[in-house]
Amino acid sequence: MIDVPLPDPRAHADALARLDGLVKPVGALGRLEELAAWLSAAHGTVPPRPLENVRVVVFAGDHGVSATSAYPREITAAMVRVFLAGKSGVNVLARQVGAQVRVLDIAVDDDLADVPAEVREHKIRRGSGSIDVEDALAPGEAARAFEAGRAVADAEIASGADLLIPGDMGIGNTAVAAALVAAVLGLPADDVVGTGTGLDEAGRARKVEVVAKALARPRGSGPFELLTALGSACAAATAGFLVQGAVRGVPVLLDGVFSGAAALVAREIAPDAVRWWLAGHRSTEPSQAFALKALGLSPVLDLGLRLGEGSGAVQAVPTLRAAQAIIAEMGLLADLA
Structure with a gap:
C-alpha cells in the first residue's frame, strides 16, 4: 500500500x-x-x-489487440513523431492554454531510433501481448512500468508542474481499457466495449468477442497481476503517474477512457489517490462512464470527444482557472x- x-x-x-x-x-x-x-x-x-504550469505526458505504446481498431498499429509510431513536431490535436489544444506536452515511448512496436533518446528512456518493451490469447506483459514488467510512471511524475513536479494530465497514444488502447474496467468491476464485455476509433457494428462485435476472450483467461487478482494479464505497459505507467501525483500532493486531471481505466486500477494500489484526481471530460466510450462512477468522479466537460492524447482534459483547464x-x-x- x-x-x-x-x-x-x-x-x-x-x-x-x-x-x-x-x-x-x-x-x-x-x-x-x-x-x-x-x-x-x-x-x-x-x-x-493559480494553475500556471500545466504538464501533459502522453504515454505511447502498441497493443496486441490492435486488430480491433479501424487503424493499423503503425500509426502509433507515426503519431509519436507528430507529437514531437507539435502538430497533434493535444499539441494544438495545449498551446491554447499554455500547457506543455511531453511524449514518451513506453511500448511502441518500433525502435524509433530517429527520435530524441529522452523519448525512449522509459521504454519497457516493443508492444504488448494480445490479451485475448496471452498476457499483455511478462512477469515484473507491470511493476517496472508503474515505477517509470512515478518517476515521470516526479520529474514533471520537480520542474514546476502544478497540474498533471495523463495522455495516451496507442492503437488498440480502448480494448485494453474496456478489459481492465470490466475485470475490476465484474462487468460483461458487451457493456464496456465501444466503437473506439470509429468501428461499425460488425467491428464492434469483433471487439466484444476479443475482450470477452481476454476476460475468460485465467489471471491473478491483484492490480499488478491485472495489468500483466489484461493491461499494457502504458496502462501501468499511467497508473504510476496518477498515484505519484497524489503522493506529491499535485492535482491530476484525468483525460478519457484510457486514463479512467488506469485510475480504476491505480485506486487498488493507493485508495486515497483518487482524492487528488478530477475527470477532465466525458468520453464517448462506455467503459469510462463505469470507471468514473466507481471512482466517484464527475466530468468537468462533455464535448463528445474520443481523440485521447490528453486533448479533452486540456480543454478543462480554463474551467479550473475560472x-x-x-x-x-x-x-x-x-x-x-
Whole structure:
C-alpha cells in the first residue's frame, strides 16, 4: 500500500464559507464553486494558487489487440513523431492554454531510433501481448512500468508542474481499457466495449468477442497481476503517474477512457489517490462512464470527444482557472457599502 496525503479539509471548509459570502446568490456559480473548494483543499490555502504550469505526458505504446481498431498499429509510431513536431490535436489544444506536452515511448512496436533518446528512456518493451490469447506483459514488467510512471511524475513536479494530465497514444488502447474496467468491476464485455476509433457494428462485435476472450483467461487478482494479464505497459505507467501525483500532493486531471481505466486500477494500489484526481471530460466510450462512477468522479466537460492524447482534459483547464479566479478575485457581500 502506498501512503497518500489527504487534501486539507479545513481549507475546503473555509473555501465553501468564502464562496457563500461572495457577491452573488449562494451556490449561483454551480460547479465552479465545487472546483474552487476542491483546489483550495488540494493547495491547502484559500484562495488556491493559480494553475500556471500545466504538464501533459502522453504515454505511447502498441497493443496486441490492435486488430480491433479501424487503424493499423503503425500509426502509433507515426503519431509519436507528430507529437514531437507539435502538430497533434493535444499539441494544438495545449498551446491554447499554455500547457506543455511531453511524449514518451513506453511500448511502441518500433525502435524509433530517429527520435530524441529522452523519448525512449522509459521504454519497457516493443508492444504488448494480445490479451485475448496471452498476457499483455511478462512477469515484473507491470511493476517496472508503474515505477517509470512515478518517476515521470516526479520529474514533471520537480520542474514546476502544478497540474498533471495523463495522455495516451496507442492503437488498440480502448480494448485494453474496456478489459481492465470490466475485470475490476465484474462487468460483461458487451457493456464496456465501444466503437473506439470509429468501428461499425460488425467491428464492434469483433471487439466484444476479443475482450470477452481476454476476460475468460485465467489471471491473478491483484492490480499488478491485472495489468500483466489484461493491461499494457502504458496502462501501468499511467497508473504510476496518477498515484505519484497524489503522493506529491499535485492535482491530476484525468483525460478519457484510457486514463479512467488506469485510475480504476491505480485506486487498488493507493485508495486515497483518487482524492487528488478530477475527470477532465466525458468520453464517448462506455467503459469510462463505469470507471468514473466507481471512482466517484464527475466530468468537468462533455464535448463528445474520443481523440485521447490528453486533448479533452486540456480543454478543462480554463474551467479550473475560472474556478480559481472567482474565489480569488470576486468581492464579498460583507464589503458592500
